Structures are given as structure tokens and as C-alpha cells.
Amino acid sequence: MILNERTLLFERSFKIDFKIIIYTGGKLNLMNKLLTLTLGCLLLIPQLVPAAEVNILSERQEFLLRPFLKAFEENTGIKANVVYLKKGSLERLKQQPGAVDALLTVDISNLTAIAEAGLFQPVNSSVINKNVPSNYRDPKGLWSALTARGRVIYYSKDRVKLSELSTYEALADAKFAKRICTRSGYHKYNVALISSMIAEHGVAAAKKWLQGLKNNLARKPQGNDRGQVKAIYQGQCDVAIGNTYYMGKMLERDDQREWAASVGIFFPNQNDRGTHMNVSGGAVTRDAVNKNEAVRLLEFLSGDLAQYMYAQVNHEYPVKEGVPYSGIVSSFGSSQEGVKKGVFKQDKRNLSEIGSYRKKAIQILDEVNYDK
């Protein structure tokens, strides 16, 4: 759609100038005709060079993105055109090649699937390489993370002792029988977590763990991450799995604050590989018309200002070293040994490796009938 609008603008400016030349051409001598033609061409040139712009497809929400893009436009002079989409960016990129220069989305399984479909192009930017740690970038430069979030254990402050919690693996222990809630196993956040278990332990061991986790569920998988916190608040379960930023967002809402206040965050696997991290990320599309501008956008979003804004507005972890966490995020895990000011050990395995196991993760979800 965006591309079509630009094409129309091009055609309109060309036709107007063309008519002027024809009209004056009939009345003037040869020198004047040449002069008119030259002036006509000069008039045409600036109109054929459009202002720098970048066409963005975003699965990140408008409230979050708008302030960043305003800052980007002010800083770079590049106009940011955005189409917002809830999901389905892979299909959209396939259907409209060239209409989108940059994709902004969430989740490693998603980024990996689109990269494997050949719809991104490699970017080698020294700015991005400096701002974003290598485990948060595709080794071929096909995508880069822009923020991170931990997939952590939510626990009832009343009914769970911290000493009961340790690792993702331990959630399959019998002591958690009928005490755990999760959303659908097939949700991309859980697919990524299961993929990370496969990366660590192999398919067979990960499947055994997933069966154990299913056996411990207090109810059929349902709802979203916030719904699991509500279920703990209501006493349906004691322990759940969810993303860190939802706790920050619930604490800011009058109708959800009580749910969040009844629950603590525990960072699993602090004594071994660290807590599984997922990301939001960005990429330049294979058919980008405005490639340089798209790279500038990703560079800007990985920089100090945008990283700070992401952290404050959405309670996500900045990927750039040294950018402060939000106040709420700094309080996460405050009762957990080894966690200071919200800083914990993150799993540093490259996310592209984790993403590569997503099909196997879905296969073992099917085999254990996780959602049924």
C-alpha cells in the first residue's frame, strides 16, 4: 500500500512537468525551447528524488513504537511509515515484496521462521554489532534483537517457599503435582522455551521433561501470561511460567495490581546456564527499497535513547550494555539469592540456535498432547 502511494506521487509530479514542457515548447524559438527543457528537467530532478523514508511493518504495538519513531524522525530526518499488524508478518512479506523495508516483531521462533523463508537480507552494521551482544544477533546478520525479556517462574508469595524453586527442569518434579499453570504450549513464548530445553538436553530428554511438566498442571493450558498470574492470585495454582515485562505492566494497572502483588518472580537456572531469554527484534527485508534507511532505523533502535525508552515504557531488558532497567524491573527477584537490583544470569546461548529447534518443539508438544 505504501509503495503504491509513493508510485502515484512519482507519476503525478512527472506528468505535471511534462505538460509544461509541451505547452511552452510550441510558442518559443529553439534556444528558448532548449532553455525551457533544461529548466523543466531541473524542476523535475528534485521532485524525482523523494525525501528519505522507511516503510515499517510492525508487530510491536503502536503505543510503544510511536515515541521511538518520533525521536527517530527528529534525529535522522527520515520519515517512518508504519503498518501495524497483530501477527502474520511472514505471509505479508511474501504477498507484498518491496512494500516493507524493515520488520519489527517479537519472538525468536518468529524471527527464525522468517529468516529461514529467505525474506530478510543480511546487515553488517558496526553500530548494531557494537550495541547488541552477539548471542542476540543472527550469525549471518539477518536479524537483530532490540529488547530482551526473561521467561521466568511466577510463584505465589503465600504458598511457595523460595527454597522450593530452582530450575525449569525441576518443574517436572513430583513436588509440583497439580500446582502449575501455563498458557498453551504452542504459544511462541513457550515454543521458544521448549526449544531452549532441546538445545540444552536433546529432543528425548526435553520430551520427558515436557511430559513431566504436563503431568504437574493444575488445569488445562489456557489464557495468556497475565492469566496465569491471576490463576495464582485466585488459588488455582502455585507456580506458573511467564515473561518478565507483564509483571511490570500489571503493577501499573489498577485492575491487575493485586494479582501481580500476590506473585513473585523467580529467575530459574541461576546456578547453571541462566534464565531463558526471548527478544523483540528487527530486520531488513530481502526486497527493501530503502535499505540504508532501514539499517539506520535498526541502528537507532539499538542506541541509548531508544533502549532507555523501551526499558522504561515496556519494562523490557535493554540489549545494550549499561542502559538502566526500569524501577519495577530492578525490583524483580529481590528476595532471590544472587539477584541484585534485578540483575540475574541470562542464558547466553545464541537465540538463532534456539530458534532452529522450533519445529522439534512443536513435534514433542504434539507427542505429549500438551494442551489436551
Ligand SMILES: [Fe+2]
Ligand atoms: Fe508479550
